[in-house]
Amino acid sequence: MSQQIMPAIEGWFTIGEEPALVGQRCTKCGTIVFPPVATFCTNPSCSSREFSSVPLSRTGTVWSCTDAHYQPPPPFIPTTDPFEPFAIAAVELEAERLVVLGQVATGFGPGDLKVGSSVELVLEPLEVRDDTQYVVWKWRPTSEASGS
Amino acid sequence: MSQQIMPAIEGWFTIGEEPALVGQRCTKCGTIVFPPVATFCTNPSCSSREFSSVPLSRTGTVWSCTDAHYQPPPPFIPTTDPFEPFAIAAVELEAERLVVLGQVATGFGPGDLKVGSSVELVLEPLEVRDDTQYVVWKWRPTSEASGS
Amino acid sequence: MSNDVAVLGVGMHPWGKWGRSFVEYGVIAAQAALADAGVEWNDVEFIVGGETVRNGYGGYVAGSTFARALGWNGSRVATCYAACASGSAAIEAARTRILAGLCDVALVVGADTTPKGFLAPNIGERWDDPDWLRFRLVGATNPTYFGLYARRRMDLYGSTTADFAAVKVKNALHGLHNDNARYRKQVTLEEVEASAVVADPLRLLDICATSDGAAAVVLTSMRFARQRALDPVRIRAVSTVTPRFPNTALDMPDIATDSAVAVSPPAMSFRASIAHAAYEEAGIGPEELSLAEVYDLSTALELDWYEDIGLCEAGGAEQLLRDGATSMGGKVPVNPSGGLACFGEAVPAQAIAQVCEVTWQLRGAAGPRQVEGARVGITVNQGLFGHGSAVLLSK
Amino acid sequence: MSNDVAVLGVGMHPWGKWGRSFVEYGVIAAQAALADAGVEWNDVEFIVGGETVRNGYGGYVAGSTFARALGWNGSRVATCYAACASGSAAIEAARTRILAGLCDVALVVGADTTPKGFLAPNIGERWDDPDWLRFRLVGATNPTYFGLYARRRMDLYGSTTADFAAVKVKNALHGLHNDNARYRKQVTLEEVEASAVVADPLRLLDICATSDGAAAVVLTSMRFARQRALDPVRIRAVSTVTPRFPNTALDMPDIATDSAVAVSPPAMSFRASIAHAAYEEAGIGPEELSLAEVYDLSTALELDWYEDIGLCEAGGAEQLLRDGATSMGGKVPVNPSGGLACFGEAVPAQAIAQVCEVTWQLRGAAGPRQVEGARVGITVNQGLFGHGSAVLLSK
Numbered sequence A, B: 001m002s003q004q005i006m007p008a009i010e011g012w013f014t015i016g017e018e019p020a021l022v023g024q025r026c027t028k029c030g031t032i033v034f035p036p037v038a039t040f041c042t043n044p045s046c047s048s049r050e051f052s053s054v055p056l057s058r059t060g061t062v063w064s065c066t067d068a069h070y071q072p073p074p075p076f077i078p079t080t081d082p083f084e085p086f087a088i089a090a091v092e093l094e095a096e097r098l099v100v101l102g103q104v105a106t107g108f109g110p111g112d113l114k115v116g117s118s119v120e121l122v123l124e125p126l127e128v129r130d131d132t133q134y135v136v137w138k139w140r141p142t143s144e145a146s147g148s
Numbered sequence C, D: 001m002s003n004d005v006a007v008l009g010v011g012m013h014p015w016g017k018w019g020r021s022f023v024e025y026g027v028i029a030a031q032a033a034l035a036d037a038g039v040e041w042n043d044v045e046f047i048v049g050g051e052t053v054r055n056g057y058g059g060y061v062a063g064s065t066f067a068r069a070l071g072w073n074g075s076r077v078a079t080c081y082a083a084c085a086s087g088s089a090a091i092e093a094a095r096t097r098i099l100a101g102l103c104d105v106a107l108v109v110g111a112d113t114t115p116k117g118f119l120a121p122n123i124g125e126r127w128d129d130p131d132w133l134r135f136r137l138v139g140a141t142n143p144t145y146f147g148l149y150a151r152r153r154m155d156l157y158g159s160t161t162a163d164f165a166a167v168k169v170k171n172a173l174h175g176l177h178n179d180n181a182r183y184r185k186q187v188t189l190e191e192v193e194a195s196a197v198v199a200d201p202l203r204l205l206d207i208c209a210t211s212d213g214a215a216a217v218v219l220t221s222m223r224f225a226r227q228r229a230l231d232p233v234r235i236r237a238v239s240t241v242t243p244r245f246p247n248t249a250l251d252m253p254d255i256a257t258d259s260a261v262a263v264s265p266p267a268m269s270f271r272a273s274i275a276h277a278a279y280e281e282a283g284i285g286p287e288e289l290s291l292a293e294v295y296d297l298s299t300a301l302e303l304d305w306y307e308d309i310g311l312c313e314a315g316g317a318e319q320l321l322r323d324g325a326t327s328m329g330g331k332v333p334v335n336p337s338g339g340l341a342c343f344g345e346a347v348p349a350q351a352i353a354q355v356c357e358v359t360w361q362l363r364g365a366a367g368p369r370q371v372e373g374a375r376v377g378i379t380v381n382q383g384l385f386g387h388g389s390a391v392l393l394s395k
């Protein structure tokens, strides 16, 4: 049985060999916007509506992290039954100078991360629907971190 | 098969031989409130919270009337399929000096009513659920009016 | 003079069914108003949004949603909801902040997208919500109320369905060349009377549609405005009054009125008190009006407004209409923009759009629909649950 | 002085889980505030409601819902929404109307009922609603953000979970005899540390609950107040600022921050700018504070606020706490009411309740929790989507 793989939300990230978040870069002032859903440049001194699509850095450093010990309410989609806690990290992308939230890759907890530690972007399944596996971005500790 | 008869909303009207809307009368200033869901007296010069329950006049005069030619959206419950237009009247109760909206009894249209004409309160089915027939108040033309 | 603020800029996103986000409409209207005022977004000290309750959380916090879309600039923010009067409530928040001396430049934005068909309550069972119960127990939609008001006029004052249709014909003519209007097409009496009955005696063409649209105004202190414009249009008064007990006219979405058994009804009806409060605040009377933008949710309701804004006595509206007094070229043209008849309602934007139109008229910049020599204009509307509003403007 | 308004009356409905309507809570708080002010409802010229978005249409139009429940009196009305800052937005609407000279007496009311468990978005699929997407794509609840802020303090400043627990212990002690608080029970460090982890490093007792509750204030012009009170408590400033671009701190409910790649971040963070704007408007500095009511959605967040309202430099909050400076009897007691720790949040009421507490403190009428010699107090909070608010009060 072959499953098609699709992003859980269209246009926010690529799903190739080297998956990456996709941002918008204002063609006038260079401001980068993620998620890529802006109609207008977010810089108040710039009223441009023109953006180019840019892949964001696939690695970053932890701005902070936490976890979820109780199952969030819908529209959260639980991937395990019974619910298992998962970690969440806010990650700073140096080149883009912005912070992006995401779950931490399965198998890692908040103890595996601290402010400033390195992570890279990976994809993991969010749900299977109509023979399609929908994936979402997560942050996986690199360098000094190890599975918990 | 015997069906229980119940009001479509509790406490707003009685369902005996002579059905009547039920109001609240402020025990301090005498203001009457319908629907009977007030916690506080609606008279701004009175801060009473004490009400007695009073049946409202079963007859009144038309303040105005109209009809519905398109099926209203939910939570409206259609009673016919396909939808049939029904008339609606706002009726002034002289003793209580207030106006109450309601559907016009089945078989009568807006042409059977005019401002000032007389109506009386009747009950008609709104829906059947769990072997219970839920009824709602309607206004039926009296005196000069006739079925259309 | 100390109670005046200037309408330095106005702007709109055309009304229609565009299928895009209310945020986009709002920002485009805001940018148009800023450009019209010659003011940069970074100079705005206070932004107020008219709330939309059908567009997710972003609609609940419309003020900050627009601020963010324009780019966070550190301005103060507010979001106002008052049903159909939301736009004027937002204008009033901006006006009072300027009059309080707390800012010089404020931006007011309202935008909406609309569902198909009747406006319906949110899903779920809510046995304590009057707006839910009127649908459940009576099947009373918004047109139900418009039908009741129309029928009452007919029985009390002898209005005819031809009078109602004539309002539509007039407004369609007024809006013919209004680029911001959604419907720009002449309509005949016959076409109105051939359209389907919705709520007797009103037909499809008697009742306004719902539209996507946005409007924005830049309000400033008179001091700030005078540095930029010789003779700016001024807001002279805003009314946001509630009814007085007992309110004995059946108001949408109620199932019953107050009782007058213990306290006599006030001398003035709620709807009449709306404009009255604005006249009183400004010390200007209806005899000074050059034009009016009134909330013609239905054609018949426009006639009610003639009386409620003081153009004539109760029962006199039909004669005024038949005499052409409220048509372009008449004594007091009503809805020179084309009104809701040509726009279709975009709830939090509509009252702001009315102010845009009066501003263009008072500037003498309304083009083919210009009311000659316009000097004073009023806007009025009424929303669910005791929300009335009026904005009185002059040169 | 010309920018001051008086807090002539304050009133609350006790916080709890009462299972009744928000309207009832609000009216009871309003009647208490009116009685406290010695003002009749019929004398109120302007009523403002803090909107609640989870209680049907009546909650969207909270101002008019309360006006009607009190009995239509013809007053002007407004309803404000600004997430957790809604109460201060409502206060600001009333204050500006008074400062504009358009009314003397205004009533501000906020009330809410709350669901069980986490605050969750409304049902339905909304792929363009960030508040929906954060749950769908990341599973990020409100405590997620509190956990992120707390962990960042630990890694940057060496805070410990014992510090966080100590905030809870302090606030529980403060609220012990507050009749309006929901939780009036001493809490030990051990109890906090034995409670379940919700969002690492925060535990159940680190995070505030949600409650039913209501609060109201009667604001008047100074002229009106002086006829009734010798030395009324005054509002000196209100801040309702938005962020400045680029906002580089991750704010609830966003998935990402602004980018600082094209424009450098402002010198002051958004949260610090909230109180700063109030200090600047009033010409009063943090060194003059006698007490503060800050929005302790979590224990760790209270520590962030110490820095953001200027009680100490970044990273200094833990020392201040450990020294007892923010406890009753310390230099600047924080949350003498017991804070959200003892109340649980009732969204549109909470910011108004903070003003009630500061008013009682400045009157010297806070009973067993009185801060001695209190002369100046500030309230601060932050809501979703760039809503910050601060109210600065003095004798």
Ligand SMILES: [Zn+2]
Pocket: A026, A027, A028, A029, A030, A031, A041, A042, A043, A046, A047, A048
């Ligand atoms: Zn740009």
Ligand SMILES: [Zn+2]
Pocket: B026, B027, B028, B029, B030, B031, B041, B042, B043, B046, B047, B048
């Ligand atoms: Zn009474």
